[in-house]
Amino acid sequence: MIQFLDLKKINLRHEKAIQDSVTGVLHSGWYILGEQVKSFEAEFADYCGTRYCLGVANGLDALELIIHAYGIGPGDEVIVPSNTYIASILSISANGATPVLVEPDPQTYNIDPAKIEEKITANTKAIMVVHLYGQSCNMAPIRELADKHNLKVIEDCAQSHGAIYEGKRAGNLGDAAAFSFYPGKNLGALGDAGAITTNDEELYTKLYALRNYGSHKKYENLYKGYNSRLDEFQAPILKEKLKYLDADNAYRREIADYYLEHIQNPLITLPVVENAPESHVWHVFVIQVEDRAAFMQYMTENQVQTIIHYPIPPHHQQAYAEWKDQSYPISENIHNHVVSIPISPVMPKEEVMKVVEVINEYGKN
Numbered sequence: 001m002i003q004f005l006d007l008k009k010i011n012l013r014h015e016k017a018i019q020d021s022v023t024g025v026l027h028s029g030w031y032i033l034g035e036q037v038k039s040f041e042a043e044f045a046d047y048c049g050t051r052y053c054l055g056v057a058n059g060l061d062a063l064e065l066i067i068h069a070y071g072i073g074p075g076d077e078v079i080v081p082s083n084t085y086i087a088s089i090l091s092i093s094a095n096g097a098t099p100v101l102v103e104p105d106p107q108t109y110n111i112d113p114a115k116i117e118e119k120i121t122a123n124t125k126a127i128m129v130v131h132l133y134g135q136s137c138n139m140a141p142i143r144e145l146a147d148k149h150n151l152k153v154i155e156d157c158a159q160s161h162g163a164i165y166e167g168k169r170a171g172n173l174g175d176a177a178a179f180s181f182y183p184g185k186n187l188g189a190l191g192d193a194g195a196i197t198t199n200d201e202e203l204y205t206k207l208y209a210l211r212n213y214g215s216h217k218k219y220e221n222l223y224k225g226y227n228s229r230l231d232e233f234q235a236p237i238l239k240e241k242l243k244y245l246d247a248d249n250a251y252r253r254e255i256a257d258y259y260l261e262h263i264q265n266p267l268i269t270l271p272v273v274e275n276a277p278e279s280h281v282w283h284v285f286v287i288q289v290e291d292r293a294a295f296m297q298y299m300t301e302n303q304v305q306t307i308i309h310y311p312i313p314p315h316h317q318q319a320y321a322e323w324k325d326q327s328y329p330i331s332e333n334i335h336n337h338v339v340s341i342p343i344s345p346v347m348p349k350e351e352v353m354k355v356v357e358v359i360n361e362y363g364k365n
């Protein structure tokens, strides 16, 4: 079976370095917010090109903390794409604010800038962009709208580590950005982990306290804070893997280019790259097919694992039953037809070629 993502193989490339870093933390005697977290933060800020980075417990917390720090809460609205992973939306709800869903561009799957302005009201406080599947959103028109209406731009970078849009990295394209280092992401830890990047000193200072019980100084609490800290053991592992992120993304791009060039089947719709090649880091390679169930069964029979990102649109989730009568036809269509095929920094070329062969034979009996 060609695996969708071989996480063990990805991490075993770094076996020695990971073992050494665990030993290092063990012997340091300091296990929460120590030197390792601090130096990862410095390196990741440097990588993203931002002034600040803060390590937090996971990607959802990163988003939730940013919204909290901006003082966005009950009565406020945050614009968010209707086809994103549920965590983007949960982070808004968790703050008591109202998520306002905007449909994506059906070509890129990213929020459609032309559909944002009609959803802006006097209560709108921010636009949350999600660089979905690894492709940077079309930020120029979004930035323009945010400036015009005095809104914050919050990036959900959970799938876009390293993407470059017009010379700047994801994480440095808005006012604040949230990263997830969940194991399967392009930069993945060996457990839960996340980070926030920003150039906003005031926001950084507030978040610095918020992630640690609202405390900037031991036993003094400025805010009703959280406990959401990047684990000291994960930090050196992330530092090690960060060294290989650009090369890993380049290899993902090579696979994607091969797929884009060689998959030729009228039953398959291929993804579209809107901007320069480096604007996409191919967290997943998502195609569309009319009869998805039949296609996935065919792929399994031919020893290729596929996954759906994501099978149910957020407005049809039980958790958001209040939205069940709302209609987002572009999202619904996407959720009904998308399927992700294998891509990863450790996928052998022969497997890539095999996937193409299998897909090109689909529907030909």
Ligand SMILES: *Cc1c(COP(=O)(O)O)cnc(C)c1O
Pocket: 058, 059, 060, 061, 084, 085, 087, 088, 130, 156, 158, 159, 179, 180, 181, 182, 192, 193, 194
């Ligand atoms: C993974 C993901 C998150 C959540 O990150 P966690 O670290 O799992 O909390 C948020 N948004 C998107 C788009 C994601 O893919």
